[in-house]
Amino acid sequence: MxxxxxxxxxxxxxxxxxxxxxxxxxxxxxxxxxxxxxxxxxxxxxxxxxxxxxxxxxxxxxxxxxxxxxxxxxxxxxxxxxxxxxxxxxxxxxxxxxxxxxxxxxxxxxxxxxxxxxxxxxxxxxxxxxxxxxxxxxxxxxxxxxxxxxxxxxxxxxxxxxxxxxxxxxxxxxxxxxxxxxxxxxxxxxxxxxxxxxxxxxxxxxxxxxxxxxxxxxxYPVPKPSKILPVKTTFFIIVQQAMGQVLLQQRPAVGIWGGLWSFPECASFNDVVPWIETNLQLSDYHIENGLSLRHTFTHFHLDITPIYIQSKSTPLAIPLLHTCWYDPHHPPAIGLAAPVVKLLKQLAKLTVGEMLL
The missing domain is CATH 1.10.340.30 (Hypothetical protein; domain 2)
Structure with missing residues (x-):
């Protein structure tokens, strides 16, 4: 009409x-x-x-x-x-x-x-x-x-x-x-x-x-009935080399942040040590939890806890498929999830000595 x-x-x-x-x-x-x-x-x-x-x-x-x-x-x-x-x-x-x-x-x-x-x-x-x-x-x-x-x-x-x-x-x-x-x-x-x-x-x-x-x-517009968003959790594994390069892994093409580069992650804290022992060749390492941050999607909240792997040695090679050493001083042209950008900026402010304390 x-x-x-x-x-x-x-x-x-x-x-x-x-x-x-x-x-x-x-x-x-x-x-x-x-x-x-x-x-x-x-x-x-x-x-x-x-x-x-x-x-x-x-x-x-x-x-x-x-x-x-x-x-x-x-x-x-x-x-x-x-x-x-x-x-x-x-x-x-x-x-x-x-x-x-x-x-x-x-x-x-x-x-x-x-x-x-x-x-x-x-x-x-x-x-x-x-x-x-x-x-x-x-x-x-x-x-x-x-x-x-x-x-x-x-x-x-x-x-x-x-x-x-x-x-x-x-x-x-x-x-x-x-x-x-x-x-x-x-x-x-x-x-x-x-x-x-x-x-x-x-x-x-x-x-x-x-x-x-x-x-x-x-x-107006009349709001749709509100609902409480569920909360999911994940743990980002942050491994940094002496010169500041950080291990990133490309996410699957489907799912949240599809195709973007993020930190390797574990679904629970109990999975962290098995993941390290399976995938990294490290000695004298210890684990330190960072401050959690929340990222909200349309249908749920995601609480992310960064797990810093601190060691005087570093992996000799890229340990996993679809991974890279990300150099924050010479960043490659790749897509990054928003929480990853935030954590990378925090890492860039730390000296190597501070990372290993």
């Missing part, structure tokens, strides 16, 4: 005066540049994405360059941005576009959705922003705007509510100025209709926003 109200008219007028038009991916908005930005912006705020995007595009200016680069290096440029499956999907899709589409992104919604890591809303955003197609988007910002504007009484995760949101999004999408409208409704949610303390006095939709009329914008 085409838009028959003034929703889009008011939103476009607001965007013309107040919208963001100089973001890096808005300059020369090719399908490739828009695609990279849309993947980075999933679950991540614009201010965080900007420096990552600029570095990424400098290193991978074309989809062909991205496709031929080893995944390790792609993950390196993603380190710290989180949700690393996005980077793996990005790399896979770049190869698909080059191999199946001769390096040119498809122009239909179904073909775009079929690419790894691209869902319905992301596909629509890419086509609208880079091609000017009339496509309907429904990202987190848009859901928040529409939940408030229509005062929807169930969480956006509710199947019926989600169907309503898609219907409303379609109704409000205009027939012209599609790229501007798509950016406008995302901008409104990101800068005005924010999660907390929305600036309703600046909103072009205030006059007929049902949540505003109720004086209760904080009640």
């Amino acid at each position: 085409m838009s028959t109200d003034s929703f889009s008219v008011r939103l476009l007028a607001w965007f013309e005066k107040h919208g963001r038009k100089e973001l890096a991916w808005q300059i020369n908005p090719t399908p490739y540049r828009v695609w990279v930005s849309e993947i980075m912006l999933q679950q991540t705020q614009v201010a965080t994405v900007i420096p990552y995007y600029e570095r990424f595009m400098q290193r991978f200016p074309t989809v062909q360059e991205l496709a031929i680069t080893p995944l390790d290096e792609v993950l390196h440029y993603w380190t710290g941005l989180g949700y690393y499956a996005r980077a793996r999907h990005l790399h896979k899709t770049a190869q698909t576009v080059c191999n199946q589409y001769n390096g040119v992104f498809p122009t239909t919604l179904l073909e775009m959705e079929a690419l790894a890591g691209i869902g319905r809303s992301t596909a629509a955003a890419i086509l609208a922003l880079s091609q000017g197609q009339r496509q309907t988007i429904l990202d987190g910002n848009v859901k928040r705007v529409l939940c408030r504007y229509h005062a929807l009484t169930k969480p956006p995760t509710d199947p019926q509510t989600l169907a309503q949101l898609w219907l409303f999004a379609e109704q409000h999408t205009p027939d012209t100025q599609l790229a501007a409208y798509t950016q406008a409704i995302m901008d409104l949610g990101a800068t005005v209709c924010t999660r907390s303390k929305p600036q309703c006095t600046l909103c072009p939709l205030q006059a007929d926003c049902l949540a505003y009329q109720q004086g209760n914008t904080a009640a």
Whole structure:
């Protein structure tokens, strides 16, 4: 159904005066540049994405360059941005576009959705922003705007509510100025209709926003029932050579931090000594526990205890498959999990003597 109200008219007028038009991916908005930005912006705020995007595009200016680069290096440029499956999907899709589409992104919604890591809303955003197609988007910002504007009484995760949101999004999408409208409704949610303390006095939709009329914008979107996240534990085995190199191991391609480099790990403390005796050729070593840190994923907390292996001798060779000696003074271009980056920074502050005390 085409838009028959003034929703889009008011939103476009607001965007013309107040919208963001100089973001890096808005300059020369090719399908490739828009695609990279849309993947980075999933679950991540614009201010965080900007420096990552600029570095990424400098290193991978074309989809062909991205496709031929080893995944390790792609993950390196993603380190710290989180949700690393996005980077793996990005790399896979770049190869698909080059191999199946001769390096040119498809122009239909179904073909775009079929690419790894691209869902319905992301596909629509890419086509609208880079091609000017009339496509309907429904990202987190848009859901928040529409939940408030229509005062929807169930969480956006509710199947019926989600169907309503898609219907409303379609109704409000205009027939012209599609790229501007798509950016406008995302901008409104990101800068005005924010999660907390929305600036309703600046909103072009205030006059007929049902949540505003109720004086209760904080009640929308209705939150999904909260649940207590389970806690899992792991132990990172930290082995450091005299010159500061640290033993890292590449994680399996699937699972948490898939394909990233991390410390070897044990599921329980009782496994640590057997692991050392099986895998390391050390003498006169002793074990010291570091301070635990917590890393939170979407569905659980992970409590990590670093186990420092302190010895005057070091392993003579790399002891395991898929391992390397990581030199923090000359770091290789590999992807690292966020807690690993934190622990490596702590290690870099210690002298060798302090490590062996």
